[in-house]
Amino acid sequence: MRVSRWGGAPLVAMAVLASLGLSACGELSGSASTQSHLILYSGQHPQTTDKLVSAFEKQTGITVSVRSDDEDVLADQIVTEGKRSPADLFYTENSPPLEHLQDKGLLSAVRRSTLAAVPARYSSPQGDWAGVSARVSVLVYNPKLISPGQLPTSVTQLADPKYQGKLALAPGETDFQPIVTSMLRAHGQAATVRWLTAIKANAAGHIYPDNETIASDVNKGTAAFGIINQYYWYRMRAEIGAASMHAKLAYFAPRDPGYVVDVSGAAVLKSSSHQAAAQKFLAFLVSRQAQEIIGGHSLSYEYPLAAGVTQAAQETPFSQLQPNPITVAELGDGSTAIALLRQAGLL
Numbered sequence: 001m002r003v004s005r006w007g008g009a010p011l012v013a014m015a016v017l018a019s020l021g022l023s024a025c026g027e028l029s030g031s032a033s034t035q036s037h038l039i040l041y042s043g044q045h046p047q048t049t050d051k052l053v054s055a056f057e058k059q060t061g062i063t064v065s066v067r068s069d070d071e072d073v074l075a076d077q078i079v080t081e082g083k084r085s086p087a088d089l090f091y092t093e094n095s096p097p098l099e100h101l102q103d104k105g106l107l108s109a110v111r112r113s114t115l116a117a118v119p120a121r122y123s124s125p126q127g128d129w130a131g132v133s134a135r136v137s138v139l140v141y142n143p144k145l146i147s148p149g150q151l152p153t154s155v156t157q158l159a160d161p162k163y164q165g166k167l168a169l170a171p172g173e174t175d176f177q178p179i180v181t182s183m184l185r186a187h188g189q190a191a192t193v194r195w196l197t198a199i200k201a202n203a204a205g206h207i208y209p210d211n212e213t214i215a216s217d218v219n220k221g222t223a224a225f226g227i228i229n230q231y232y233w234y235r236m237r238a239e240i241g242a243a244s245m246h247a248k249l250a251y252f253a254p255r256d257p258g259y260v261v262d263v264s265g266a267a268v269l270k271s272s273s274h275q276a277a278a279q280k281f282l283a284f285l286v287s288r289q290a291q292e293i294i295g296g297h298s299l300s301y302e303y304p305l306a307a308g309v310t311q312a313a314q315e316t317p318f319s320q321l322q323p324n325p326i327t328v329a330e331l332g333d334g335s336t337a338i339a340l341l342r343q344a345g346l347l
Contacts, residue, residue, distance in 0.1 A: 036277035038064045041078065042091045043071025043174075044264060047299040048133075049091065055293060056284045062277050071097045071174060078269065079104055088272035089281055091132075094174045095263045096334030098129040103333060108268040111279050117286035118305040122263050125329050129267035132285045133294045133302035136321055137179055137260045139250040140218050140233055141225035151225060151250050155183060155258025158227075159198030167199060168206040168214045168226030171346035175211060175229050178260045180337035182326050186257040189340070196344035207346075212236075219247040229262060230315065231301035238299060254322035261323045264302065 042049045046068055053064045067074070067087070075097040078085050090107075092098055101107050107128040114130050115123050122131030139151055146166060152158055158167060170176060184192045200207075206223045208214050214226040215236050230249060237245050252259040266285055268278040284290050291304035296312025303311050303318040311318065341347045 036062050036274040038062060038088045038274055038277055038281060039086050040064050040066050040089045040091060040281070041074040041087045042066050042068050043074055043093055043097065044091050045093075045300070048294065048302070051293050052285065052290055055289060056281055059284065059289070060277075060280060062280065064281070075100055078106060081271075082106075083271045085269055085271050087269055088274050088278040089266060089268055091264075091266040091285075093262070093264050094178065094334075095129075095131075095265055095328045095331055096174065096177055098124065098265050098267055099328070099331070100333035100335070101267065101269075102126060102128045106270055108270045108272070108275060108278075110268070110282055114279070114283045114286055117283075117307075119307075121327060122305050123265065123328070124267075125327075129265045130282055130286060131263045131265045131305050131328075133264045133291075133300065133304055134318065135175075135229040135231050135262050135264070135302050136323060137175070137227060137252075137258060137262070138230045138233070139225055139252070140215055140228050140247050141250060142218050142221050142223075142247050144246065145221060145224035148248075148250060153253045154256050155179060155227075155252055156187070156195060158202065158258075159195050161198075161202070164202045165205065166224035167202045168208060168218060168223035169199065169203040169346075170208045170210050170214055170226075170228075171200075171341055172209060173211055174334070175262060176227070176341075177334040177337040178262055178326075178331050179227065179258055180340060181331050181334065182257040182260050182324050184336065184340065185326060185330060186324075192340055193343055196340060196346060200344055200346050215247065219245065221246065227258070234301035234315065235299055238301075251316075251322075255324050257324050257326075259321075259323045260326065261321065263305075263328055 049066060053066060057063055071092040078101060102124060109127050110130050115127055118131050141151055211228040211232045214228050215232045217223045218226055233249055266282055272278050286306050288309060291306040291309040294300045294302055295304040295309050
């Protein structure tokens with residue numbers, strides 16, 4: 001999803017509000033006419049959201065209508081709408097938009113039983129949103145263009161001039177914000193701006209709108225390597241077939257600032273008039289049924305967070321990852337990362 005532009009929202013949000021369609025996912029059962037009807041603003045991938053919503057509707061008889069857009073657009077829309085927002089729930093790919101709304105006081109407290117279903121470090125420390133799934137930042141590379149031994153082992157090495165013309169970036173993706181924030185916390189603002197300026201030069205000609213394009217172009221040999229979240233590679237393989245896969249994945253060194261776990265989460269809006277039903281949807285997202293959908297019965301390829309549920313695809317097990325131990329609270333709302341990306345001319 002594209003990067004958030006906190007603060008420049010009202011005109012964009014109002015335009016989105018006027019143009020967004022309302023599409024129902026799943027079917028209303030015969031006995032559901034007396035049940036609540038929820039509106040979900042979703043910045044998650046439709047493949048994941050649709051399967052989860054359909055399963056929830058079938059289980060509960062509560063219908064859910066989904067408004068999908070980039071999570072930054074939806075977060076800004078919620079801020080603009082305030083107490084008048086028609087949304088009951090917000091579901092994101094990354095934690096910064098949720099932290100942003102939490103800071104604005106727009107989220108309801110999540111039920112303790114829901115929060116207890118996933119490790120506390122993957123949900124809001126204040127208890128205002130729940131972690132649902134996770135992804136990890138990786139390098140995707142084409143071995144015909146660059147060998148494993150030539151790849152950087154640290155995100156700081158992306159600034160090395162030897163990678164000029166080889167590096168692919170999607171700086172407008174919200175997935176890139178946590179890496180910038182992680183770099184900032186590890187090396188400070190001045191070093192991070194220098195790093196961003198250098199990787200902008202190295203990625204000239206290969207700055208893309210999204211991670212899907214990075215994965216596809218690296219696979220085709222248009223670019224040598226790039227930074228994505230791991231699940232884009234697995235989705236691409238499912239779509240084009242293993243025989244058409246030329247790109248491979250590599251990790252930064254353990255606990256490197258570029259080796260970041262991103263958390264997808266969900267929250268109930270304080271303005272919702274269907275608090276009980278919305279809380280039920282959150283509880284469903286961290287239930288075994290929903291977590292198994294995320295882990296192996298959809299095109300999600302994200303890591304489920306609930307205990308005892310594992311990823312079905314042949315990915316590196318979540319428990320074996322060695323990311324930088326930056327917390328969701330330390331990742332914050334992404335606003336500083338966005339400011340630095342703008343300063344470096346990447347936005």
